Each structure stands twice: as structure tokens, then as C-alpha cells.
Amino acid sequence: MSSLVLSYPRHSLWADYIRAIGGAVLCGLPLLLFPVERWIGLVLAAGFVVFALFFIRTFLRQRTRYILGPDALAADGPWGARVEWDRLDRMKLAYYSTKRDRSGGWMQLAIRSAGSRTVKIDSSLDCFYDIVEQAALAAQARDLELSHATRANLRSMGISVAGQEETV
Amino acid sequence: MLNYVARRLLLMIPTLFVISLIVYMIINMPPGDCVTSQIEELLSRGDADALARADELRALYGLDHSVWYRYFNWLGGVFRWDFGLSCQDTVPVKALIGERLMLTIVMESCTILFIWTVSFVIGVYAATHQYQVGDYAASFIGFLGLAIPNFLLALVLLYVGKVYFGVSIGGLMDPEFIEKPMSWDKVVSIAQHLVIPTIVIGTSGTAGMIRRLRANLLDELQKQYVVTGRAKGLSPFKLLVKYPLRHAINPFVADIGHLLPEVVSGSVIVSVVLSLPTMGPMLLSALKTQDVNLAATFLLFVAVLTVIGMLISDLLLAALDPRIRFGAAGEK
Numbered sequence: 001m002s003s004l005v006l007s008y009p010r011h012s013l014w015a016d017y018i019r020a021i022g023g024a025v026l027c028g029l030p031l032l033l034f035p036v037e038r039w040i041g042l043v044l045a046a047g048f049v050v051f052a053l054f055f056i057r058t059f060l061r062q063r064t065r066y067i068l069g070p071d072a073l074a075a076d077g078p079w080g081a082r083v084e085w086d087r088l089d090r091m092k093l094a095y096y097s098t099k100r101d102r103s104g105g106w107m108q109l110a111i112r113s114a115g116s117r118t119v120k121i122d123s124s125l126d127c128f129y130d131i132v133e134q135a136a137l138a139a140q141a142r143d144l145e146l147s148h149a150t151r152a153n154l155r156s157m158g159i160s161v162a163g164q165e166e167t168v
Numbered sequence: 169m170l171n172y173v174a175r176r177l178l179l180m181i182p183t184l185f186v187i188s189l190i191v192y193m194i195i196n197m198p199p200g201d202c203v204t205s206q207i208e209e210l211l212s213r214g215d216a217d218a219l220a221r222a223d224e225l226r227a228l229y230g231l232d233h234s235v236w237y238r239y240f241n242w243l244g245g246v247f248r249w250d251f252g253l254s255c256q257d258t259v260p261v262k263a264l265i266g267e268r269l270m271l272t273i274v275m276e277s278c279t280i281l282f283i284w285t286v287s288f289v290i291g292v293y294a295a296t297h298q299y300q301v302g303d304y305a306a307s308f309i310g311f312l313g314l315a316i317p318n319f320l321l322a323l324v325l326l327y328v329g330k331v332y333f334g335v336s337i338g339g340l341m342d343p344e345f346i347e348k349p350m351s352w353d354k355v356v357s358i359a360q361h362l363v364i365p366t367i368v369i370g371t372s373g374t375a376g377m378i379r380r381l382r383a384n385l386l387d388e389l390q391k392q393y394v395v396t397g398r399a400k401g402l403s404p405f406k407l408l409v410k411y412p413l414r415h416a417i418n419p420f421v422a423d424i425g426h427l428l429p430e431v432v433s434g435s436v437i438v439s440v441v442l443s444l445p446t447m448g449p450m451l452l453s454a455l456k457t458q459d460v461n462l463a464a465t466f467l468l469f470v471a472v473l474t475v476i477g478m479l480i481s482d483l484l485l486a487a488l489d490p491r492i493r494f495g496a497a498g499e500k
Contacts, residue, residue: 016171019174019175019178020174022178023174023177023178023181026178026181026182027181030247034244034247034248035247035248036247036248037247037248037249040246040247040249047177047181050170050173050174050177051174051177051178053170054170054171054174057170057171094486094490095490095491096169096171096172096486096490098172098175098176098179098482106171108169108171108490122171148411148491149489149490149491152491153490153491
């Protein structure tokens with residue numbers, strides 16, 4: 001298997017930038033425009049910090065290339081990390097949705113190999129399925145215990161990990 | 169998770185704005201305003217200057233401006249903790265709501281804690297002892313709780329307390345502490361008086377939650393993985409706690425957001441019956457007299473608490489059980 005160089009699509013990054021700037025403006029504008037009661041100001045400032053962190057995270061994503069290879073997944077960027085498949089010691093696949101019926105959400109894969117930083121990628125990344133499949137194979141080879149939610153999410157993507165069927 | 173938190177927060181802000189706008193406009197919709205009833209009262213007393221005073225009062229409350237101007241003026245004031253003047257006593261709304269808001273939050277929090285604690289214990293017991301005496305008793309209590317209106321239970325308890333025990337269980341503190349600053353004795357008195365309202369307001373919520381938890385847990389306990397675990401010789405406690413209980417508990421977490429508005433709206437009539445100095449009775453009177461600033465402020469607080477409750481429940485659910493639901497759309 002040759003290496004694949006992946007990145008987040010431009011439209012997904014722009015959507016996140018708009019969210020981050022929109023949220024920061026909504027929380028920050030009242031602080032600039034009105035004399036605000038102290039504790040209300042603290043709540044708004046906390047909201048502003050969340051959106052500022054979200055903006056930074058989006059910026060880091062924009063500057064990061066993910067290189068998927070047969071041996072490892074490397075996040076090449078300002079906050080880079082490398083996850084080696086044969087040393088994988090953590091894998092979590094979560095599904096998030098902001099809708100009440102949990103439709104229209106996104107998956108997030110968190111993987112880490114011994115001694116490295118955790119790499120988190122969202123399903124909007126190109127070839128997300130291939131990365132998850134590769135991670136699942138590595139988890140199977142390493143006999144890693146996966147959480148109930150991770151197994152359910154893998155099944156929903158049509159990926160099964162031997163030895164990780166419904167057990168108690 | 170940061171992505172999730174940011175998206176949820178971003179939904180929260182316009183939601184609160186829209187709720188505040190709708191609430192303010194709806195309270196303003198009936199014909200007349202809060203001055204109308206005051207003037208009618210003055211006219212009925214034969215006050216010749218009543219009509220002249222009407223213009224003064226309208227100017228004082230800002231009713232001579234358009235509803236949009238008043239709304240944005242009120243909304244701007246919210247950031248400064250200034251909710252304008254109440255028509256009822258011509259005092260600032262923040263002076264009226266201070267202690268009532270605090271007592272309401274304390275009472276509703278105790279009620280929600282009561283609902284969770286009692287329904288969790290009884291719900292788990294009823295599901296794990298299906299068709300036994302305890303299960304039938306829990307179901308009976310559950311149906312009783314659902315069938316009896318809260319205010320009726322309050323009236324019955326008031327009667328029983330007075331006639332059989334000679335105690336008055338109305339109010340949220342002993343009379344000597346009313347209008348007095350907060351002190352340790354006052355806190356103790358509030359804690360003692362909280363018991364009855366908590367039980368009265370929490371009964372129907374508890375009954376509903378017991379039924380839901382029992383049904384969910386029974387569903388989980390009949391699944392294949394539980395049978396497998398039992399066949400493998402797992403202890404009943406470990407078998408219960410490891411997966412079925414974790415899955416069955418999701419509605420508990422998901423209900424945090426729904427519970428709050430239910431408890432607040434359900435407590436209004438009970439608060440009137442039990443003479444509780446909470447937001448409910450004041451909200452009722454504010455709505456009757458079209459005291460827009462006071463009513464909109466109360467309802468904004470309920471909306472804020474509800475939206476925060478929803479946010480907490482969504483964050484907890486996302487952290488506890490980040491599974492995709494079959495039938496929901498998958499990836500982006």
C-alpha cells in the first residue's frame with residue numbers, strides 16, 4: 001500500500017471558520033458594546049474563549065496534512081504527531097450530532113500509539129473510511145479492547161473487528 | 169468534542185434570542201397594557217385625574233415607545249442585570265426577583281434530585297424484580313403519582329398536616345424569617361420547609377421516570393448479550409451494571425433538559441396552593457396584569473435554565489454514549 005496524503009476539504013474548514021467567528025462575535029460583541037454585569041461578562045468571556053480555541057483548532061487543521069501509510073498515520077503540521085499501527089494502544093470512534101434525532105452528525109476517530117500524542121480526525125477528512133479501517137485492523141492485530149460505542153460505530157461503517165463482537 | 173461544544177453553543181445563543189423575542193411579543197399581544205388595569209381601578213374609585221395619570225405612567229414604563237424599542241431596551245438591560253421597572257409596584261424587576269429566583273432555583277434543584285434519586289432506586293428494583301410484590305408496589309405508586317394532580321396532593325397534605333398534626337406546611341420558611349436577610353437559621357428553616365413542596369412537585373416526575381427506567385432496563389435485560397453473560401456465569405450485579413444499566417440510564421441524562429421546564433411550570437399552581445415565595449405565583453400575577461418586563465424576565469430565566477439543562481444533557485450523552493443510532497444519517 002502506497003502512502004496517501006490527505007487534508008480537510010476547503011468547504012468544511014470554511015464552515016468551521018464561520019462557526020468560530022460567528023460564535024466569537026456573538027459572545028464578544030456584547031462585551032464591547034454594553035457595560036455588562038460582571039458574572040454575565042464571565043459567561044460571555046468563557047464562550048468567547050471556546051470559540052477562539054475552535055478557531056485555533058480549525059487553523060491547525062488547515063495547516064496539517066495527514067499521511068496515511070502501511071506503517072503509520074502521520075499528522076504533518078504545527079501540532080503534528082505520528083501513530084504507528086504496530087504500536088497502537090488507543091482507538092476510539094465516536095459519533096456526534098447536534099440534532100435530537102441524532103441524524104446529520106459526524107464521526108471522530110481518536111488514535112494513539114505508545115509514546116505519541118493522540119491524533120483526532122473527523123469524518124469530513126478525505127478517505128476517513130480508509131483510516132478507520134486501517135486503525136481497526138491494527139486494533140485487531142494488537143488485540144486492543146474497544147469500547148461498546150466504538151464497536152457499534154465501526155459496525156455502522158461496515159467494519160468488523162474479529163474478537164470484538166458483542167461480549168460482556 | 170470541542171467541535172461539538174462549539175456547535176451546541178452556537179445553537180444556544182440564537183435560540184435564547186428567539187425565545188426572548190417570542191416571549192416578549194406574546195406577552196404584549198393582548199389588547200391594553202399594564203397601565204390599563206391600574207387606570208380602570210382608579211376610575212372605578214372616582215379619581216378624576218386617572219386619565220391624565222395614564223400618560224404619566226405610560227411614559228414612566230416606556231409604554232409610549234414601540235414594542236420593538238421596548239424589547240431591545242429590555243434585552244440590552246439584561247446584560248447589565250437591569251430588567252426595567254415592574255408595573256406592579258413601580259420597583260425595578262431585579263429588586264422583586266432577587267430572593268424569589270434563588271428560592272426557585274433551590275426548590276427546583278431539590279425536586280430534580282429527588283426525582284432522580286427515588287426513580288433510579290425504584291426503577292432499577294422494579295426492573296430486576298419483575299412481576300414480584302415490589303414491582304407491583306412500584307407500579308402502583310407510579311400510576312398513583314401520574315394520576316394525582318400535584319396541586320391536589322398539596323391540598324391533601326395541607327389538610328392532613330393541619331387537621332391531624334396541627335402544623336402548617338405552607339410557605340418556604342418560618343414567618344419570622346420572611347423579608348429578613350439570609351442567615352443560618354433561615355437556611356435551616358428553608359431546608360425544613362422544602363421537604364413537602366419537593367415531594368409534591370416531584371411525585372409525577374418520579375412516577376414517569378420510574379416507568380421509563382423500568383421499561384428501558386427490561387428491554388436491555390432481555391437482550392442476547394445479557395443472556396450470554398449470564399450463561400458465562402457473571403454475577404448478577406456485574407451483569408446489571410456493566411452494560412444494561414449504562415444503556416438504560418440514557419433517558420435519565422437526556423431528560424435533564426426536559427425536566428426543568430416541566431418542574432417549573434408544574435410548580436406554579438403548587439406554589440400558589442402552598443404559598444411558596446417562588447417565581448411561579450409572581451409570574452402568574454405578572455401575566456394577568458401584563459407586567460411585560462417582569463413576566464418576560466421570569467420566562468427568560470426559565471428558557472436559560474432549560475437551554476443550559478439541554479446543553480448539559482447533550483454533553484453528558486455525547487461523553488457517555490457517543491454511538492450512532494441506526495436509522496440516523498451516518499457520516500458527512
